[in-house]
Amino acid sequence: MTINAMGEGAKYKGTQMTEKQLSEMIEKKVTEAKQVCEGDETSDECKVAWDEVEEVSQDKADLRLRLEVEKKDPLESFCLENPETEECRVYDD
Amino acid sequence: MAVCSAYTTQSLHSTCSISTPAKTHLGFHQKQVVFYRRSSKRGGSGSSSGPCVITCSAGDSQTVVIGLAADSGCGKSTFMRRLTSVFGGAAEPPKGGNPDSNTLISDMTTVICLDDYHSLDRTGRKEKGVTALDPRANDFDLMYEQVKAIKSGVAVDKPIYNHVTGLLDPPELIKPPKILVIEGLHPMFDERVRDLLDFSIYLDISNEVKFAWKIQRDMAERGHSLESIRASIEARKPDFDAYIDPQKKYADAVIEVLPTQLIPDDNEGKVLRVRLIMKEGVKHFSPVYLFDEGSTISWIPCGRKLTCSYPGIKFHYGPDTYFGNEVSILEMDGQFDRLDELIYVESHLSNISTRFYGEVTQQMLKHADFPGSNNGTGLFQTIVGLKIRDLYEQITSSKTAAPLEATKA
Numbered sequence: 001m002t003i004n005a006m007g008e009g010a011k012y013k014g015t016q017m018t019e020k021q022l023s024e025m026i027e028k029k030v031t032e033a034k035q036v037c038e039g040d041e042t043s044d045e046c047k048v049a050w051d052e053v054e055e056v057s058q059d060k061a062d063l064r065l066r067l068e069v070e071k072k073d074p075l076e077s078f079c080l081e082n083p084e085t086e087e088c089r090v091y092d093d
Numbered sequence: 094m095a096v097c098s099a100y101t102t103q104s105l106h107s108t109c110s111i112s113t114p115a116k117t118h119l120g121f122h123q124k125q126v127v128f129y130r131r132s133s134k135r136g137g138s139g140s141s142s143g144p145c146v147i148t149c150s151a152g153d154s155q156t157v158v159i160g161l162a163a164d165s166g167c168g169k170s171t172f173m174r175r176l177t178s179v180f181g182g183a184a185e186p187p188k189g190g191n192p193d194s195n196t197l198i199s200d201m202t203t204v205i206c207l208d209d210y211h212s213l214d215r216t217g218r219k220e221k222g223v224t225a226l227d228p229r230a231n232d233f234d235l236m237y238e239q240v241k242a243i244k245s246g247v248a249v250d251k252p253i254y255n256h257v258t259g260l261l262d263p264p265e266l267i268k269p270p271k272i273l274v275i276e277g278l279h280p281m282f283d284e285r286v287r288d289l290l291d292f293s294i295y296l297d298i299s300n301e302v303k304f305a306w307k308i309q310r311d312m313a314e315r316g317h318s319l320e321s322i323r324a325s326i327e328a329r330k331p332d333f334d335a336y337i338d339p340q341k342k343y344a345d346a347v348i349e350v351l352p353t354q355l356i357p358d359d360n361e362g363k364v365l366r367v368r369l370i371m372k373e374g375v376k377h378f379s380p381v382y383l384f385d386e387g388s389t390i391s392w393i394p395c396g397r398k399l400t401c402s403y404p405g406i407k408f409h410y411g412p413d414t415y416f417g418n419e420v421s422i423l424e425m426d427g428q429f430d431r432l433d434e435l436i437y438v439e440s441h442l443s444n445i446s447t448r449f450y451g452e453v454t455q456q457m458l459k460h461a462d463f464p465g466s467n468n469g470t471g472l473f474q475t476i477v478g479l480k481i482r483d484l485y486e487q488i489t490s491s492k493t494a495a496p497l498e499a500t501k502a
Contacts, residue, residue, distance in 0.1 A: 018257060027316030033324070041328075044222030050328035051224035052215065053321070058165065059256045061310045069462055077185075078192045 011073040014087025015063075022060040029053045155492055156244045156269045157485045160280030160293040162340050164303075164333065167195060167206035167276045171463045172296065172474045176274065177202050179456060179478035190265050193255045203270035207277025208254040210236040215259025226278055226332035233283040236275075240289050243269045272485055281340040292378065292484055294477060295344035299351045300326070305362025342416035345375045346480075348473050353426055355404040364404055366426040367469025369476070373412075373419040377487040380421040381444050381476055383410035387421075392441075399437050402430050406438070425469035432458070438472075445476055446483035453479070 010016040033049035040046060066072060073079075079088035163170060177184035177199045184197035184204060195206035212232040213221060223230050239249045250264035281287045281295070298306070304326060311317040341347050346369065353364040371380035383390045389411035395401035406427035413422050423442075429435045432454065439445070439453045447453060456475045457466055465471035 022257070023314060023316070026311075026314050030316040030321045033328075034321070037324070037328070047224050047328050047332065048219055048222055050325040051226070051332075052219070053325050054329060055215070055225065055256065055259075057307075057311050057314065057317070057325075060314065062256075074186070075192055077188045081189065 010067060011090060012075045012079055012087060013089040014075050014079075014085075015067070015073050017087065019060070019063060022056060022063065025056045026053065026060060029056055155271070155489050156246065157272050157291045157488055158240060158244050158289050159272065159274045159481055160286075160290040161274060161276040161296070162278065162280050162294070162337070162344065163276060163296040164278060164298070164337065165296070167208060170276070171460075171465060171471075172294075173197065173204050173274065173276060174463065175456065175460060175471070175474045176478040176481065177204065178459060179475070179482055180272070187265060191253055191255075191262055193257055193262065194253055194265055195256070196251075196253075196265065196267065198270070201270065202272040202274060203267060204274040204276055205251065205267065206254070207231070207236065207275055207279055208256070209252050211254045211261065214254070214261050224329065224332050226329060226336050228279065228282060228336055231279060233279075233286065236279075237283060237285040237289070239267075240273070240275060240286055243267060243273055244289055245269075271489075272481075278337055279340070281343045282336065287343055291488060292375070292481060293344045293346075295341040295347045297338075297341055297347050297349040299349070301352050301360065302350050302362050302365065305352075305360065309362075342418070345372045345378060346370065346477055347415070348470070348477070350470060353404065355407065355426055364426075364428055365465075365468045365470060366424065367473055368422055368424040369469075369473040370413075370415055371421050371423070372415075373421060377484040378480060379444050381423050381442055381480070382421060383408060383423060383442060386443070387412055394434070394437055394441070399434060401427075401434055404428070406434065408438075423473075425472060427468070429457075429467045429472075435472075442476075446479045 010019055029049070029052050033046070033053050036049045037043075037046035063074070066074060075087065079085075082088055161172065163172065167173075174184065177197065180199065180201040182199040182201070184199040184202065186192070186194050187196055187198055195209060197204040208225070210232050211218075211225065211230055212235075213223065213230045218225065218230050221229070235252075239251055242249050246269050248266055248268045251267045252264050253262040254260075255262045275286075275290075280290070281293055287293070304323065307322050307326065308319065311322050312319075349368040349370060351366045351368070352362065353359055353366050355366075356364055369381065371378070373380065383392060390409065392408040392410070393405065394408065395405045404427055406425065406429070408426075409422070409424040411422060413420050415422075425438075429438075435457060436451060436454045439447075439451065442453075445453060453472070453475055456478070457471055460466060460471070463471065465474065
């Protein structure tokens with residue numbers, strides 16, 4: 001459970017969900033890659049599987065950098081226009 | 094004010110014949126007038142008869158295009174942030190658009206992520222057994238057409254590659270900015286795109302540093318371990334070496350990041366040795382130098398006037414060749430710990446294209462929380478940003494409003 005201190009971390013529910021989603025994807029794709037590569041480490045499937053891991057890992061890192069360093073939630077401008085949507089709910093815990 | 098530029102596939106004196114205008118399904122908003130010339134059929138040059146298209150675009154068609162090759166995600170990297178900051182204003186994703194857009198827009202600059210030109214989405218790449226590094230996963234024709242259009246002052250509808258879903262989303266409108274930066278894995282891969290670049294940079298991270306950085310990046314993730322991080326780098330290496338690395342010989346500036354030589358056996362990747370490799374003879378770009386241009390200098394600023402903490406700072410400057418090109422290399426090994434170290438170093442560098450004394454230091458301080466702010470990566474990224482500003486100013490002041498150049502009858 002991510003702690004939502006003022007100005008740090010995800011502000012909107014949608015972004016919290018994305019963070020969680022990305023973390024889960026990383027875990028899943030690492031497991032997949034290990035399985036795929038068991039047969040042949042030099043196969044195309046193995047390459048692609050680890051490339052996917054890299055893509056998602058970078059994405060998670062980009063999001064974290066944005067939230068922690070820039071302190072800006074990517075949904076900021078969307079949520080200003082659509083504050084009632086599910087993903088724009090704000091948590092104060 | 095409309096400026097009309099003439100495009101021909103060959104010289105204006107050759108035969109032009111009627112042909113259909115450029116493909117319109119690629120998402121252009123433009124007014125094109127096709128002129129043709131009756132040939133005098135006397136010793137016409139060659140057999141090819143390409144179209145003579147005169148494109149009229151409203152407004153300023155002086156977009157300067159910069160290419161940045163980097164393997165670290167795109168549009169969100171620290172390099173981009175430093176670069177846009179030099180021009181003033183913060184870079185933001187397009188307001189009111191797709192929240193997963195990779196594009197960043199500030200007053201002067203628009204940064205486009207080249208992942209948006211993936212021809213295959215994540216599923217497609219999996220099916221074909223092709224990584225994102227592979228040229229087969231990218232639509233270079235579209236990349237070329239759109240960068241060319243933006244450069245000539247025409248807005249385009251650019252696809253969006255959604256990194257979260259791995260799908261290609263509906264396009265977003267990109268209006269021609271003063272400075273367009275294309276960032277990603279393949280800005281210099283296609284020759285046609287390369288020719289559109291006014292300046293290009295390649296960020297070359299050595300394997301040891303890459304490994305150290307990815308450990309810092311990924312170890313906190315539940316799914317990762319040292320082994321998975323290593324395996325991911327190894328698996329991508331063949332494609333990286335085959336398709337991405339060869340671009341560096343085309344770059345006007347290469348920022349090479351290596352492990353430090355100041356600490357024996359250091360493998361944490363925290364202290365870095367960074368080399369700024371600058372091509373000589375590039376239009377509007379005068380390489381940065383230390384003390385005496387063209388000579389070879391070794392400089393340790395720490396001493397009587399400046400006290401530094403361990404491991405200190407070491408500079409090197411000198412001419413060299415790089416893939417057959419004449420270059421000048423400025424190198425920094427070590428870390429800045431205090432403000433006065435930074436300002437001291439800045440005061441000894443020449444050709445840094447600052448507008449006032451201390452501008453480099455000011456820019457570095459502005460982003461003190463960005464990675465690399467205490468070493469050569471931040472320093473050289475900031476300096477390259479200033480050189481790009483200088484290049485932009487030179488290009489825009491040298492262009493005058495050209496009258497319509499009609500083909501001679």
